[in-house]
Amino acid sequence: MAGLTFSSVSKLYDGTPALDGIDAEIARGEFVALLGPSGCGKTTLLRLTAGFESPDRGRVTLGGRVLADRNTLVPPEERNIGIVFQSYALWPHKSVAGNIAYPLEVRGLAADERKRRVAEALELTGLSTFADRAPAQLSGGQRQRVALARCLVADPQAVLLDEPLANLDLALRGAMQEAFAAFHRRTGATMVYVTHDQTEALALADRVAVMEKGRIRQFAAPEALYDQPQDCFVASFVGDGAVVKVDRAGTPAAGTVVVQALGQEIEARGHGMTPTHICIRPEQVRLDADGPITARVSTCTYQGGRFRLSLQAQGATLIAHTPMRASIGEELRLSLHSPWAFCDPAGLAAAKGDEYA
């Protein structure tokens, strides 16, 4: 297994950038998720890594070896990268064992060695009893595991997964998520996982790259994305809660900053530039009879053990969790506890625009 780096990788389709200056470094053995709405370029980045697309600019390296840059383009068959397709792409004319054995056949391994490794991969994915079945005779989850076994049997330097759970039911998704995590622990493979489902990404990955419009908006550990989003897109795309524009703000010092929002002075966490927005997660909103903010309940949904309220306050919609049901239209008082204040690059531009207007 080896680390994967992208430096200023760009890809154009008909003059429109599908990838726009991607810079990222994925460490050896790391499990990384590419998360974003459809059309954000995550699949293009994956296919470019596998070698099915070539970058128009920039460089991709794997374990120090250049896979693609201005002068080099290593074809997919020489990259030693495994990929699990969304459609699984199992060859219908080969049995389960035949599918899994194929990468070893291509590499010219001796028959005994091949047999041993296929048996091992079957065992590892719990498919031993299905070795002679045709792919068409398997369920979705089983096909998924065949695809995974096929890509891992040749011991690739990196494993790419393209929305591997998109076609599976919820229960199976949970089981397969655990299987992937266990697999990653056991093999220590460098894994890149494309998904539009943030629950999957946050649950599985060591780090998540949130993508939008061909750019990586933030590349960080799941808890950092949640607690310290860098811009409005990440703040609203990842996790529940509210993003509220700041009216006035001080300069962050020692990790805290005082901002004026929702008609209140609010003490928030923050550092770096003067913030433009605050991100308020549900657990940072407390119902508090003495709280400074008045809010009206607009929806109340039971989520097992707690209620999720959306609250209208000063033109913003806040989300809160409570143990008690609230009635719609009810007025509540609440207080905020260290929300995250950040400076949104686009928001900054918009704020400047406001000044000129």
Place this chain on the structure above:
Amino acid sequence: MIAASANKISRSPDRLISLLLLPVALIALGPMLRLLGEGFGIGSELTLVHATEVLGRPNTLTALQHSLITAGAGTLLSIIIASAFAFMVALTDIRAKAALVFCLMIPMMIPPQITALAWMQATGPSSVLLKTLGIAPPLGSPQPLHSAWGISLLLGIQHASIIFLILRAGLRMIPGDLVEAARISGARSWRVWAQIVLPLSLPSLAAGAAMTFVTALGNFGIPAMLGIPARYSTLPTLIYQRLVGMGQSVLAEVAVLALLIGVVAIAGVLAGRLFLRRRAYGLVGLASQPLVLSLGRKRPLVEIILWSFIFLTLVVPLLALVSTSLIPAYGVPLTPDTATLKAWVEVLFNQPVTRRAYANSLLLATSAAVILMAVSVPLAWLMNRRPTRLTRAIDALVDLPYALPGVVLAISCILAFMRLPFGITLYGTLTIILLAYLSRFLVVMLRPVQAAIGQLDPAMEEAAASSGARLGRRLFDIVLPLSAPAAAAGAILVFLTAVNELTVSALLWTGGTETLGVVIFNLEDSGDTVMASALATSIVAVVIALMAIVQLSASRLPKGTVPWQG
């Protein structure tokens, strides 16, 4: 931008496989290009005199009009017949599907001039069958098939199975869950058919219709047998008549006529392709449960209608053909006393030329099928996965040798292969007929393979690439097995079509290289209808026997190998 990155990604094996395009282009299109030159007088003096003169003649325009009318009406009829059969066979629970499809396939496998001969024996005042049954029209009444409608009718029946095969294959690709989804949404059968099945099958229908139109346009046997007596010329018969009447002096003139029909054929193909491009749906997922709609109590009625059609269009004409082959001389009525196998014995045993023709036809058909199968898989892959201007040009032009009347291809081949370098001439050998067949039937083989490769999920190959397989290996391990059924189906089509070929060999044969089509044509041409009927019946018997052998071995072949298999 995309072209640039595609070029960057092309690697040496890709360039190697591109070399395949060269011989394919030479053999498939070379003769046609040579013809093009002849049409415009290249080689002697560059001139458009031929073109303007020939195109200005009234009989050219009449023939063009006749061609368009008969091919158009024939295609419409084919669409109606083929749709009825395809929807019923592919989507409903009627019984004995295999037998029905087998019978529907027979007209396509029988040479057109035999079809025409058989139908003429089944209608009109001199029909032996009708006379025996006592229902023949009075002597002197006209033969109803000697008309535009007669030609259209037979073209429609002859080519219906082309649309049927393509449409049924398309219907099979429709996942059952799409229909189930519609029914769950509350749609009843007719609505499911009109709003789900029909739109999804339109691309196949259009592809089939385009191919049928092009085939009908180039049909020579039917308009020759039915149209010439009625002085109703289509472009192919006009070309044939000019060539037979005037000899090689009109080569340049018929070349222009040939180019005209080529333009019409290309227009048809392009129209079909334009339609396909706007209507291409990607059907996701493995073909799951094939969908089956229950006809309920209407099933026996539908079955009776379908089988009555088979009886009228297949059994009756063939019975008429057999009746004619059993009389001692034309005009003698068929009774238990007059029935004789004299014509059969004469044609099959007393004439060595017939046995030789059988051997030649079988050898040519086998070679053509095998060679084309080997070429088509990599060629179709290249056209689909690495499209360039060259592959698109070949894709558009490859219909030409098949669309053009066989006589024209024959002339092209004579022009192209008569004088090769080093004093070699292929004229008068089986090789020149084989080359003509390769050129003519490439498209028959290529299209099913192209369709199969087009439907192959590219991820199948990408998975193999990621497994470390290089291009050649991917083609052999993944593309070949997955397109083999289509390739085998194409090979069988080529074989059966080549066995019956008349028009190309009619002008390329010499003593010793006769084909079956030539021998039967010569017998019929010399007015020996009884002997022609006997030989035609024997050919029909051979064709049905070959089809039956394939049908019986179908269970041992990979699924989908036999084109008409259920």
